[in-house]
Amino acid sequence: MLDEFQKNSIKPYIEMAKEKKIGLTQSAGRYAEDSGKEEFIWKDIQEKLCLVQSGSLLDLGVGFGPLASKIINYCIKEKKTGYFYDIPEVIENLRTEWSAPNIYFLKGFFPYDAGEFLDSDIKFDSILVYSVIHYTSKPFEFIKEAARKLKIGGRMLIADIPNVDKKGRFLCTENGRKFHASYKKIPLNEVPIYKDQADFVLKNENQNKVINDQLISKILVEFRAFGYDVYVLPQNEDLPFSKTREDILLIRNY
Known part of the structure; x- marks a missing residue:
């Protein structure tokens, strides 16, 4: 069952889907000025998942922005089996755009609605969780359930993780403040000053604070104990x- 955090986190995407705002960079949680960077994201995903060697892909939280288009079209063109999972409003939009014998759309809020599928x-061979994990209040459980669907030798990429501690480490530096001012197009003196990452975490209530160094460490330790190779990637x-943000790559050994 979804808690209030999870319900609130998906509201903007439900509204965009209802308004048919398909194909926009903003529909994937990025800013309009980042439009076009999906090409770089897609290249990064292909390399980390070694998709050229993969015959099947599960995309959890596929979305309906330009990146989703690239991934679905790739599976169709390369004749790779593709399963795409997202909330019903998103999936209904995708079904109106794509249809192919090797493409499957699943609707629900993973993992709560995924019992039969799981x-x-x-x-x-490949599982992708891109810029999704911060929309759940139970990220480790989400990842653990997703990993059940990975073949031996398969790769799972949990990517674009907004680790609140990593963000704090960056934004409490002078370089981080200058970068933020430039990115937001605001004067440097309008950028908050934080004494350290803990100060940033304390003062920013709009962050999902369970996405932190502790979670990253837990994934590393526990999944290695489960028999996976695990890597934190820039x-x-x-x-x-x-x-x-950062990525985690899981490779299942047995």
């Missing part, structure tokens, strides 16, 4: 939020 025998500099 219990099915189908597994994937984002390329040409990605929209590379200064404040």
Whole structure:
């Protein structure tokens, strides 16, 4: 069952889907000025997941922006099995745009509505969770359930993670403040000063604070104990939020 945080987190996307605001960079949680950077994001995803060697992909929280278009079209063109999971309002829009024998759309709020899918025998070479994990209040449980669908030898990329501690480390530096001022097109003296990352975390209530260093460490330790290789990866500099976000790659060994 969704809690209030989760219900509130998806409201903007429900409204955009109802208004048919498909294909916009903003519909994927990025800013309008980042339009066009999906090409860099897609290249980064392909490299980290080694998609050229993959026959099947599960995209959890696919969305309906330009990145979703690239991923779905890639699966169709390259004849790779693609399963795309998102809230009903998003999936209904995608179904009006794409239809192919190797493409499947699943609707619901993962993992709460995914019992039948999770219990099915189908597994994937690749699983993508891009800029999604901060919309849940139980990120570790989300990742653990998703990993059930990974084949032995498969790769799962949890990407664009807005680690609040990482963001705080960056924005409490002079370089971070200058970057923020330039990005937001505001004077430097309007950018808050934080004494350290803990000060940033304390003073910013609009962050999902369960997405933090502790979560990253828990994923590393526990999934390695489960038999996965786990890597924390930086984002390329040409990605929209590379200064404040990071990725995790899971590789299932057995």
